[in-house]
Amino acid sequence: MQVMECAEGLCRARGVRLTDQRKAVLRMLCLSDKPLTAYELLERMRGVVKNPAPPTVYRALDFLLEQGLVHKLESLHAYVGCAHPDHPHASxxxxxxxxxxxxxxxxxxxxxxxxxxxxxxxxxxxxxxxxxxxxxxxxxxxxxx
Missing domain, CATH: 3.30.1490.190 (Ferric-uptake regulator, C-terminal dimerisarion domain)
Structure with a gap:
């Protein structure tokens, strides 16, 4: 997946860790055909990560937002993967x-x-x-x- 490779490269260049849980959240958002709420992500993570908890998902989302890899849709209280994370932009x-x-x-x-x-x-x-x-x-x- 090209977005994942881009995300890994950006994080490496910035000196931040794209952990397995962060990768899992990003992958789910990028593969989803619709925006996902934190609790929808939590449900999907149950089959991927051992004992996922809401704080884990929220921490991953905060990291991904800070790195410009995902966007939060305020009106839906949901998240989507960024279409072009390679550069900062107003969407x-x-x-x-x-x-x-x-x-x-x-x-x-x-x-x-x-x-x-x-x-x-x-x-x-x-x-x-x-x-x-x-x-x-x-x-x-x-x-x-």
Whole structure:
């Protein structure tokens, strides 16, 4: 899996450890066809890791977030693997509220616009993530059939 190789290389270069549990969480997020909550990850880990506990999952998620390998979708209280972890970026997410599909978009114009708007009022964003809820093309087509 290309994302895992990239993640391992990034962690090695940064001098941080991508432990087996962290790898397991990242792999599950990258292989999932939908965002996963911490408790969904915990359930999936039961077959992979001996006696997984919520703090273990949350620590792994915190590490992966810090390293830019996953994103937290605030509106869903769930996580997704990062589509391009090789560089820092502000992401925008298009979330289908019908099927749950999530598309990660990296549009610099959106990021710059938000940065300028914040600067104008003295606001500094910690984690500039934009989530747009709507209907994906596939679900829209189904509604019009």
């Amino acid at each position: 925008q997410f298009l979330i289908c509220d019908a099927c749950g599909e999530v598309a990660e978009v990296e549009d610099l114009r959106v990021a710059e616009s938000l940065k300028a708007a914040g600067k104008a009022i003295g606001f500094r964003a910690k984690r500039p993530v934009v989530e747009v809820l709507g209907t994906c093309a596939q679900c829209s087509a189904k509604r019009h059939e």
